[in-house]
Amino acid sequence: MLTREVIMKKKTSKQQVLKIMLHIFLILLVINILLPMIWLLMNSLKTNNELFKDSLALPSKWLFSNYAQAWGTGLFAYFKNSLIVSSISLMFIIIISASLAYGLTRFQVVGSNVIFFIVLGGMALSEQVALVPLYKMLQTLNLYNTYLAVILPYIAFRVPFTVFLMRAYFLSIPKELEEAAYIDGYNSFQIFYKIIVPISKPIFASCAIINLKFVWNEFLFANVFLESKAIMTIPIGLMTFSGDMRSNYTVMLAGIVIASIPMILIFLLMQKQFVRGLTTGSVKG
Amino acid sequence: MLKRKKIVPYYYILPGLLMILFFVYVPVISNFVYSFFRLSSYSSGKVFVGFDNYIKLFTSDTFFIMIKNNTLYAVISLIVQVGFGTIIALFIESKLTGRLRNVYRNIYFIPALISLTAVGLLFNFVYSPEVGLLNSALRAMGLQNLTQAWLGNSKTAIFSIIAMSQWQFTGYITLLMVVAIQNVPKDYIEAAAIDGAGPIRKAFSIMIPLVKEQLLVCSIITIIGAFKLFTEVYATTSGGPGNSSQVLGVYLYQNAFLHDKMGLAAATGVLIFVITVTISIIQIVVTKSGKV
Numbered sequence: 001m002l003t004r005e006v007i008m009k010k011k012t013s014k015q016q017v018l019k020i021m022l023h024i025f026l027i028l029l030v031i032n033i034l035l036p037m038i039w040l041l042m043n044s045l046k047t048n049n050e051l052f053k054d055s056l057a058l059p060s061k062w063l064f065s066n067y068a069q070a071w072g073t074g075l076f077a078y079f080k081n082s083l084i085v086s087s088i089s090l091m092f093i094i095i096i097s098a099s100l101a102y103g104l105t106r107f108q109v110v111g112s113n114v115i116f117f118i119v120l121g122g123m124a125l126s127e128q129v130a131l132v133p134l135y136k137m138l139q140t141l142n143l144y145n146t147y148l149a150v151i152l153p154y155i156a157f158r159v160p161f162t163v164f165l166m167r168a169y170f171l172s173i174p175k176e177l178e179e180a181a182y183i184d185g186y187n188s189f190q191i192f193y194k195i196i197v198p199i200s201k202p203i204f205a206s207c208a209i210i211n212l213k214f215v216w217n218e219f220l221f222a223n224v225f226l227e228s229k230a231i232m233t234i235p236i237g238l239m240t241f242s243g244d245m246r247s248n249y250t251v252m253l254a255g256i257v258i259a260s261i262p263m264i265l266i267f268l269l270m271q272k273q274f275v276r277g278l279t280t281g282s283v284k285g
Numbered sequence: 286m287l288k289r290k291k292i293v294p295y296y297y298i299l300p301g302l303l304m305i306l307f308f309v310y311v312p313v314i315s316n317f318v319y320s321f322f323r324l325s326s327y328s329s330g331k332v333f334v335g336f337d338n339y340i341k342l343f344t345s346d347t348f349f350i351m352i353k354n355n356t357l358y359a360v361i362s363l364i365v366q367v368g369f370g371t372i373i374a375l376f377i378e379s380k381l382t383g384r385l386r387n388v389y390r391n392i393y394f395i396p397a398l399i400s401l402t403a404v405g406l407l408f409n410f411v412y413s414p415e416v417g418l419l420n421s422a423l424r425a426m427g428l429q430n431l432t433q434a435w436l437g438n439s440k441t442a443i444f445s446i447i448a449m450s451q452w453q454f455t456g457y458i459t460l461l462m463v464v465a466i467q468n469v470p471k472d473y474i475e476a477a478a479i480d481g482a483g484p485i486r487k488a489f490s491i492m493i494p495l496v497k498e499q500l501l502v503c504s505i506i507t508i509i510g511a512f513k514l515f516t517e518v519y520a521t522t523s524g525g526p527g528n529s530s531q532v533l534g535v536y537l538y539q540n541a542f543l544h545d546k547m548g549l550a551a552a553t554g555v556l557i558f559v560i561t562v563t564i565s566i567i568q569i570v571v572t573k574s575g576k577v
Contacts, residue, residue, distance in 0.1 A: 019381040026376065026389050033392055033456065036411050039418045043410075055416045056425060096301040103297025115302060122305045124565040126513050128534055129554040130312035132319060132541050135326070137312060156308030159301050188293050217400035219516045220534075224542060235402040239520065242406050253410070256403045263398040271391070278457075279464040 044253035051250055066254040073251075074244065075258050077230065078237025085147055085233050086215045089154040093211050094204060096155065097162035102192055104163070105170040106178070122160030127153075127220050135224055149225035150233070154215050162207050165280055169203040170196065206277030209270055216263060234259050313558070319551035326545055338552035347528045347536060354443050354532050358450070359511035365451040366458045367503050371496075373455070374462035375488050390463055393456030401453075405520025408449045412436045412521075439529035442522050446530055450517055458503050465499035466492060498572060505568040512560045533557050 043051050044066055046059040103109070104116055134153055138144040143152070173196065181191050197204075219235045226232050229240060238259050245252040267274050320338055324331035342348060376382070377389050396404065411418045412435035420432040435445040469492060477491050493500070515534030518524060524531035524539070533553055541550035 015381070022376055022379070022381050023385070026373075026382070026385075029373065030389065030392050033396060033452070036407060036418060036452070037395075039411070040407055051416055054421070055418065056421050096304060099297040100301030103294050107294035107297075109294040109298065115298060118302065118310070119305060122309050124562050125309055125313050126509075126557060126561050128513060128515065128537055129316050129558045130309060131537065132547050132551050132554065133312035133315035134308070135541070137315075152304075153308050156304045159305055160309075163301065192297075213398065217402075219400070219402055219520075220538075223519075224538075235400045235516075238400070238402050238406065249410075249416075252406070256406050260399040260403045263400075264395055267395070267398050268391075275460065275464060279461055 040253055040256060044250055044257050046250050048248065048250055063250070066251045067258065069251050070241070070245075070255040070258055074229075074237065074241045075234075075255050078232055078234045078241070079258075081147075081231055081237070082216060082234040085150055085154075086212060088147070089151050089158075089215045090208055090211055092151075092155045093158045093162055093215075094208055097159050097166055097207065098197070098200070098204070099192070100159065101163045101166035101170055102196060105167055106188075119160050119163050122157075123164060127157060130157075131220065131224060134221075138225055144225060145227040145231070147231060150218070150221050153221050153225070154218065158211050158214060162211060165207055165277070166200070166203055168280070169200060173199065202273070202276070205270070205273040206280070209266065209273050210277035212266070213263060213274075316551045316554045316558070319548055320555050322548050322551075324547045326542070326547060331548075334548065338548045339555075341549055342552045342556065347531050350528050351531050351533050351536055354530060355512050355514060357443065358447050358514055358532070359508045361447050362450065362454070362507045362511055363504060366455045366507055367500065370455045370458035370503075371462045371493075371500065373459045374466055375492060377459070377463055378466045379484065390456075390460060394460045395456070396453040397457040397460075399453070401516035402520050404449065404453050405517060408445075409436065409521055411449075412445050436522050437526060439526045442526060442530040446517055446521055449521070458507070461499060461503055462496065465496040469495045501571065502568070505564060509561050509564050512557060512564075 039055070042058060043055055045062045045064065047063060050057070050059060100119065104112060104119070109115070130153070135144070138149045143149045177195060177199075178191050181195055186194065217235055218233075222233045222236045223239075226236060229237070232240060238255060241255050242252045245255070319331075321333060321335060322331040323334045323337070373393070377386055382389065399407075410416070414420060414432070414434040414437070417435075419435060423429065423432050433441065435441050473491055473495065474487060477487050482490065513534060514532045515538065518530055518532050518535045519538065522530045524535045533556065537550045537553040537557070540546040540553065
């Protein structure tokens, strides 16, 4: 009896040590992740002189005016542009993908296998390969340096992946549901809007959120296809802003913080949809 | 009536299909054609030059630097993001972490949400010689002789960029692996525990075989990402100093829009295409065959 207790005790204390070591390791990683961000926050509240004197010291007075200045001298405009571009792109990505995925899962059309292959193939094609011809094309179409210059490619490049996610979900919806509606006299469009769309809200939310992450942060197309400051989105606007603020580092740092906050907030609020979208698709970027 | 019905599916399919064909396939195919021409962004004229652009690309001094840098980025990312990221995921999902499990997971993931530009600009500061976090920290620890201009030194530039990416994306792979581990049926792990398997044995004999499909997907997206690398380099060093941190994506961009050599840029695009599509096909073949 006594020996068994000793063994148990030994085992639990060994577990206890392991547990503490594990937490120490994981907390060290947390520090490693958070340190650059905390350092950024701290220095974004300083004067330039303070930053140059010692970037590790706390600010003597918290200078929230850096944030006001960053917002006022450009970031607000970039933010607005990002809102316009992201919301329009997102809306069309979801609508077009949903109907394409529905068309592919519910009807046997001539060449539907070929169409599906074309859509899936679109996922493997990278933005860089299309960059030069798209640039020429947008110039020819007189769309270069307009919102549409990024909105159209964003939609086209995100539809394949979104169809891929939605298709899997639509296939899991029992056909009986639609057959019942068909008997009730619904036509195909009514079935789509009144039955499929409402029960697909979870996948729509996941798709919306991971596409938002893409369009909000997209840099390559925006950098090449948007030229004037007046229509730049946040990621390129931030580059321009940092150029404008070359001698005003702490305002620039405040700008980086402002640009980063929306996605972090949305993630914290909609974690479930975010994680589901990321893991069902497992595509980076 | 019947005729109308037959056309209905196309109402659903056509908008998306046309978008993809017109704005993805047409440009990608045009890029192949462009790669055989000399063309400029200022005029619409083009001159057929055969394989000249490819010869220029493959014989340029920077070609080997780029291949080396992209490959280096892929290999280090595989080791750190996929390898180390999976180990972190196993740690997080072990019984010992308790309620803090989701807190760890979420904090590790946060950098992946920040735009590449913002991270690039932040790390320009972190690596800056005088005020930077890295040098300041080294000085504070009494390691003055290790301090340097991390992005301004041709020996350290590419490694500094790679390190920045590991900081940003390791938590992303960790999150993907955490979810895969959570989907492993609990009975398997309990059965292993009853059979007396220790934590390491459990990880290697039970967990890793059961999540190998996700592990493969993570490896593939990491490798493809490495060959599409652009913003991280563009926002920090633009390929410099010299060409020491040059990668295919930045080279493509610079030739197209700074040096006005759009044909050479298109040839670089074809190379990126061949590499990324080959890797994608490997993924499809391997996962479809089910033997991972």
